[in-house]
Amino acid sequence: TTIYQEIQLAKAANQKLLAILLDPDKIIWEKLDSLIFKINQSPATHVFIGGSQVESNILDDLIVRIKQNCILPIVLFPGHPSQISKYADGILFLSLISGRNPDYLIEHQLNAVPVLNKTQLEIISTGYVLIESGHETAVERVSKTKPLDRNNPELVLHTAQAGEMLGNKLIYLEAGSGAKQAVPLEMISQVSKNIQIPLIVGGGIVDLTAIEKAYQAGADLVVIGTAFEKNADFFNTKIKL
Numbered sequence: 413t414t415i416y417q418e419i420q421l422a423k424a425a426n427q428k429l430l431a432i433l434l435d436p437d438k439i440i441w442e443k444l445d446s447l448i449f450k451i452n453q454s455p456a457t458h459v460f461i462g463g464s465q466v467e468s469n470i471l472d473d474l475i476v477r478i479k480q481n482c483i484l485p486i487v488l489f490p491g492h493p494s495q496i497s498k499y500a501d502g503i504l505f506l507s508l509i510s511g512r513n514p515d516y517l518i519e520h521q522l523n524a525v526p527v528l529n530k531t532q533l534e535i536i537s538t539g540y541v542l543i544e545s546g547h548e549t550a551v552e553r554v555s556k557t558k559p560l561d562r563n564n565p566e567l568v569l570h571t572a573q574a575g576e577m578l579g580n581k582l583i584y585l586e587a588g589s590g591a592k593q594a595v596p597l598e599m600i601s602q603v604s605k606n607i608q609i610p611l612i613v614g615g616g617i618v619d620l621t622a623i624e625k626a627y628q629a630g631a632d633l634v635v636i637g638t639a640f641e642k643n644a645d646f647f648n649t650k651i652k653l
């Protein structure tokens with residue numbers, strides 16, 4: 413079965429999924445073995461790898477090292493076509509559909525094709541929707557796009573639905589890494605009830621209760637980056653998925 417089929421099966425069975433997001437630029441290489449150990453101990457079901465300014469050589473090294481000791485699927489979450497590694501298992505092939513910057517709607521995707529053609533990566537097309545979180549996040553700065561108003565749930569819903577109608581396999585509601593405010597629960601709920609495809613939610617989720625609430629609101633997969641990066645024992649109080 414493919415990564416995507418597993419996600420669909422989990423959604424159908426109401427089994428919640430959890431991705432730990434690693435930024436290769438922030439990895440402390442001397443501590444990588446213990447980090448991988450913590451990932452294995454955690455309830456994570458996926459490892460996402462991405463960051464704003466990653467070089468591909470360290471990306472390859474990181475993935476090869478993780479794969480030696482971790483069986484979780486490794487999914488690229490790239491900000492640029494240079495952030496592709498054939499050693500991963502899959503890639504979220506993102507289109508930043510909340511924005512109006514053609515580079516992030518089609519240009520980077522076009523440039524990624526010759527690279528992807530040389531890999532066996534599972535390509536998972538994903539409608540990526542950036543929601544305003546109270547301050548400028550890296551996604552906003554790097555992509556030069558405006559996030560959607562967090563007080564306009566209808567616009568967010570229609571954007572997600574347009575993403576589904578375009579044939580995306582996933583919708584990712586993103587507040588941005590390190591966001592002060594996560595995606596509103598009401599928004600998660602409204603989107604999840606009105607799309608058929610699985611829903612990913614991430615950005616600014618910093619405690620286990622917030623993960624649980626995002627699941628209850630309808631998120632199928634929650635992404636945790638900063639909280640785990642700051643504290644590898646973040647998941648020590650095991651949560652039930």
Ligand code: 1GP
Binds near residue numbers: 588590639
């Ligand atoms: C960012 O959604 C992810 O793309 C994770 O965000 O770093 O805030 O957990 P955090």
